[in-house]
Amino acid sequence: MGLLVVGSMALDTIQTPAGSIQEGLGGSATHFSYAASFFSKVRLVAVVGEDFPPRHIALLHSRGIDLQGLSRLPGKTFRWSGSYGADLNDARTLKTELNVFLNFSPELPVALRKSSFVFLANIDPDLQRRVAEQIENPVLVACDTMNYWIESKLQSLRNTLRQVDLLFVNEGEARQLTGESNLYRATRALSSMGPSILIVKRGTHGAVLFHDRRFFWAPAYPVLRVKDPTGAGDTFAGGFLGYLSRRKAVTASRLRRAVIYGSIMASFCVEDFSLNRLKRVTPAAIDKRYRTFRDLTRF
Amino acid sequence: MGLLVVGSMALDTIQTPAGSIQEGLGGSATHFSYAASFFSKVRLVAVVGEDFPPRHIALLHSRGIDLQGLSRLPGKTFRWSGSYGADLNDARTLKTELNVFLNFSPELPVALRKSSFVFLANIDPDLQRRVAEQIENPVLVACDTMNYWIESKLQSLRNTLRQVDLLFVNEGEARQLTGESNLYRATRALSSMGPSILIVKRGTHGAVLFHDRRFFWAPAYPVLRVKDPTGAGDTFAGGFLGYLSRRKAVTASRLRRAVIYGSIMASFCVEDFSLNRLKRVTPAAIDKRYRTFRDLTRF
Numbered sequence: 001m002g003l004l005v006v007g008s009m010a011l012d013t014i015q016t017p018a019g020s021i022q023e024g025l026g027g028s029a030t031h032f033s034y035a036a037s038f039f040s041k042v043r044l045v046a047v048v049g050e051d052f053p054p055r056h057i058a059l060l061h062s063r064g065i066d067l068q069g070l071s072r073l074p075g076k077t078f079r080w081s082g083s084y085g086a087d088l089n090d091a092r093t094l095k096t097e098l099n100v101f102l103n104f105s106p107e108l109p110v111a112l113r114k115s116s117f118v119f120l121a122n123i124d125p126d127l128q129r130r131v132a133e134q135i136e137n138p139v140l141v142a143c144d145t146m147n148y149w150i151e152s153k154l155q156s157l158r159n160t161l162r163q164v165d166l167l168f169v170n171e172g173e174a175r176q177l178t179g180e181s182n183l184y185r186a187t188r189a190l191s192s193m194g195p196s197i198l199i200v201k202r203g204t205h206g207a208v209l210f211h212d213r214r215f216f217w218a219p220a221y222p223v224l225r226v227k228d229p230t231g232a233g234d235t236f237a238g239g240f241l242g243y244l245s246r247r248k249a250v251t252a253s254r255l256r257r258a259v260i261y262g263s264i265m266a267s268f269c270v271e272d273f274s275l276n277r278l279k280r281v282t283p284a285a286i287d288k289r290y291r292t293f294r295d296l297t298r299f
Numbered sequence: 300m301g302l303l304v305v306g307s308m309a310l311d312t313i314q315t316p317a318g319s320i321q322e323g324l325g326g327s328a329t330h331f332s333y334a335a336s337f338f339s340k341v342r343l344v345a346v347v348g349e350d351f352p353p354r355h356i357a358l359l360h361s362r363g364i365d366l367q368g369l370s371r372l373p374g375k376t377f378r379w380s381g382s383y384g385a386d387l388n389d390a391r392t393l394k395t396e397l398n399v400f401l402n403f404s405p406e407l408p409v410a411l412r413k414s415s416f417v418f419l420a421n422i423d424p425d426l427q428r429r430v431a432e433q434i435e436n437p438v439l440v441a442c443d444t445m446n447y448w449i450e451s452k453l454q455s456l457r458n459t460l461r462q463v464d465l466l467f468v469n470e471g472e473a474r475q476l477t478g479e480s481n482l483y484r485a486t487r488a489l490s491s492m493g494p495s496i497l498i499v500k501r502g503t504h505g506a507v508l509f510h511d512r513r514f515f516w517a518p519a520y521p522v523l524r525v526k527d528p529t530g531a532g533d534t535f536a537g538g539f540l541g542y543l544s545r546r547k548a549v550t551a552s553r554l555r556r557a558v559i560y561g562s563i564m565a566s567f568c569v570e571d572f573s574l575n576r577l578k579r580v581t582p583a584a585i586d587k588r589y590r591t592f593r594d595l596t597r598f
Contacts, residue, residue, distance in 0.1 A: 086480055181385055183503070184521040204482070205504040206516070217505070217595045219516035222483040256598035296516045297596045299555035 002114070003245040005032045006045040006106050006131045007121025007234070008078055009052070009070075013094075014273065015083040018227040024274035025056045026080065028121035028144070031231035034275055035238025035265040037063035038286060040245045042238075043112050045069035045131075049077035049100040059275070068109050075100045088226050089203060108134045117245035119237055122146050125153055125160040132163050139248055142166035142197075142241060144233065150176050161194040168199045168237050183208070184215065197255065199240070199262075201233055209259050212252060218259045219296050221267030221289055228273045232266040235278070239265030264289040301365075301413070302544040304331045305344040305405050305430045306420025306533070307377055308351070308369075312393075313572065314382040317526040323573035324355045325379065327420035327443070330530035333574055334537025334564040336362035337585060339544045341537075342411050344368035344430075348376035348399045358574070367408050372399045387525050388502060407433045416544035418536055421445050424452055424459040431462050438547055441465035441496075441540060443532065449475050460493040467498045467536050482507070483514065496554065498539070498561075500532055508558050511551060517558045518595050520566030520588055527572045531565040534577070538564030563588040 005028075012026030029046040036042045043066040050072065061067060078101035082091040105127065113136050120128040120143040132141050143164045149157050150173060157177075161167060167190060171183055177193075180186035187198050187210045198210040202220075209216040240262030244254060264286055271277040304327075311325030328345040335341045342365040349371065360366060377400035381390040404426065412435050419427040419442040431440050442463045448456050449472060456476075460466060466489060470482055476492075479485035486497050486509045497509040501519075508515040539561030543553060563585055570576040 182523060182525070184523050202504070205501065215521050215595055216598065217518035217521075218598070222514050224481060224483050226481070253598070260598055293598075296514055297598075299515065299517070299552070299559055299592075299596075 001116045001245070001248070002043055002112075003036055003040050003117040003119070003241055004043045004045065004069075004108075004112055004115035004135070005029050005036070005119045005121060005238075006128075007032060007119070007123060008101055008104075009046045009048050009056075010078040010080050010101075011052075012230060012274065013079070013081040014228055014230055016088065016228050017084070017086055018225070019273065021228070021273040023079070025059070026231060026274060027078065028231075028234040030056075030060070030275070031234035031269065032119055032121060032238035032241075033060060033065045034063060034278055035235040035269070036242030036245075037065055038265070038281070038283065039239070039242030039261065041066065042242070043069055043115060045106050045108060045112065047071045047073055047100050047104050049073060049075045052077045059279075069106070069112050073100045082230070084229065088229055091230065106131055116140070116248065117241055118142065119241050120144070120160075120164070121234060121237075122149075125149055125157040128160045129156075129163060132160070140165045140244070140250055142168065142237065144168045144237060145173065147173055147176060158193065161190075164195050166197040166199065167195040168201060168233065170201045170203075170233070174200055187215075199259065201236060203229070203232075207236070207259055207263060209255060211255055214252070216256045216259060218256075218263050219293065221263060221292065222296070223267050223270055226270045229270045230273075232269045235269035236262040236266040239263070260290060260293050261286070263293065300415045300544070300547070301342055301411075302335055302339050302416040302418070302540055303342045303344065303368075303407075303411055303414035303434070304328050304335070304418045304420060304537075305427075306331060306418070306422060307400055307403075308345045308347050308355075309377040309379050309400075310351075311529060311573065312378070312380040313527055313529055315387065315527045316383070316385055317524070318572070320527070320572040322378070324358070325530060325573060326377065327530075327533040329355075329359070329574070330533035330568065331418055331420060331537040331540075332359060332364045333362060333577055334534040334568070335541030335544075336364055337564070337580070337582065338538070338541030338560065341365065341541070342368060342414060344405050344407060344411065346370045346372055346399050346403050348372060348374045351376045358578075368405075368411055374399045381529070383528065387528055390529065405430055415439070415547060416540055417441065418540050419443070419459075419463070420533060420536075421448075424448055424456040427459045428455075428462060431459070439464045439543070439549055441467065441536065443467045443536060444472065446472055446475060457492065460489075463494050465496040465498065466494040467500060467532065469500045469502070469532070473499055486514075498558065500535060502528070502531075506535070506558055506562060508554060510554055513551070515555045515558060517555075517562050518592065520562060520591065521595070522566050522569055525569045528569050529572075531568045534568040535561040535565040538562070559589060559592050560585070562592065
């Protein structure tokens with residue numbers, strides 16, 4: 001068993017209408033693993049520089065996250081800086097300093113190759129494939145991507161899609177990858193490219209799951225004040241795969257509940273900067289939002 | 300009992316990426332009453348000109364719609380012409396010829412003043428109020444509006460809102476009316492302006508109901524090919540109020556089911572121009588989509 005994530009750890013400097021943060025703990029692997037840790041044991045593969053604050057490592061360690069795949073290399077940690085406008089939808093990137101992340105080429109420690117569930121966060125699709133090929137008999141391999149790879153490495157991304165079971169994608173990316181403007185047609189087209197399970201993330205409009213020719217439509221939790229949407233997608237994936245990886249059986253009903261848990265964790269994420277809100281989350285708070293989701297959709 | 304609608308009847312000329320139609324049957328009262336006729340007896344109050352094709356009247360009559368409130372006046376029928384781009388969201392108005400609709404001032408026939416449920420379609424808020432004041436002891440008065448009235452007659456619209464029980468609104472209008480960018484805060488702010496029931500229509504993202512401090516989130520039916528979204532909002536309102544008006548009791552669970560029936564009727568509407576798809580709808584087809592909605596949201 002075991003849930004593996006391969007992705008980034010970063011120091012984020014972010015401005016939103018609700019405030020700002022300087023060099024806060026961020027990165028796809030960070031957000032994913034923190035969210036997933038509420039549900040299962042996570043193994044993290046990532047790289048940080050010499051300047052990475054030890055308290056961040058201690059924080060992940062405190063959540064029981066397995067850090068044997070975390071490398072600390074000479075140089076500086078990956079830094080990202082961005083800002084959001086009033087609608088809080090799309091981030092405007094102000095600066096990206098890849099630093100030690102530039103030469104990230106994950107070789108998995110032997111113990112991590114027997115992971116049942118794998119999340120390939122948004123990195124170069126060639127790297128995603130290299131990781132996937134090191135896993136022995138996984139139950140489910142999921143990946144994320146972004147418009148940058150669709151535009152710059154489409155063929156490589158297509159090769160990756162043929163090797164994964166699940167793709168997390170947003171509406172714009174789904175349309176861009178398939179040329180279909182209708183979301184449902186785009187989703188079906190994506191499933192013919194490889195992944196048998198599709199999760200279309202729609203931000204404040206919820207998420208759609210496509211699996212076994214059926215759609216499932218999950219709302220977003222009604223968050224009354226979004227402070228910072230950074231990391232919401234990876235946090236969603238963490239809640240989703242954290243829940244799903246508790247059992248080997250990937251059933252339709254478990255996939256649906258996993259979407260709800262992903263949505264719940266993402267709703268906490270956006271309520272504050274970095275992991276600030278998630279740090280205060282309790283299992284009881286997760287259960288309470290789960291009941292709210294039931295009430296939101298019941299008719 | 301009885302469900303009354305006051306609104307427009309029009310001849311629409313529309314271009315979408317899927318095709319076009321010349322002077323097709325349209326208008327808010329038309330779409331509303333046709334959709335509602337699947338659920339209950341509808342009384343229509345509207346005006347047409349001398350050039351209005353009798354076959355359109357015959358069509359509404361064939362659905363059992365009470366047309367005693369339909370006036371035929373000297374002059375031409377209201378015409379609207381618009382086009383949609385690839386994303387099929389916002390219509391671009393090419394031409395509006397109000398014609399006989401310009402002096403529409405509905406005096407309700409006495410028999411119609413005892414209507415239990417009322418839909419005030421998107422007309423001048425002063426007219427909406429004049430209609431509302433003629434109704435004797437209604438169970439529920441609902442209204443629609445648009446950005447045009449928010450910009451040109453805000454105070455009058457606010458007066459109308461104080462007199463209605465339910466407002467149909469889209470996301471942009473909700474934000475514009477309240478100055479709140481967060482949809483949930485905007486919805487709560489709207490309910491403090493008068494209507495105790497809010498329906499926020501989100502197009503392909505479904506609809507949100509707010510009532511008694513609780514949110515209900517309905518998906519949109521996964522329509523694989525949208526031909527023309529014109530009239531979808533009024534068709535939604537028609538399905539909603541058609542279902543709701545079958546009983547005097549307006550309960551939380553009936554409101555939720557009404558949202559689903561509204562969504563179902565709107566999903567048929569957008570699959571073809573004018574009423575072309577709705578004309579082929581059967582009760583069995585409605586039931587089938589209802590089951591799909593259950594499956595779409597169940598977890």
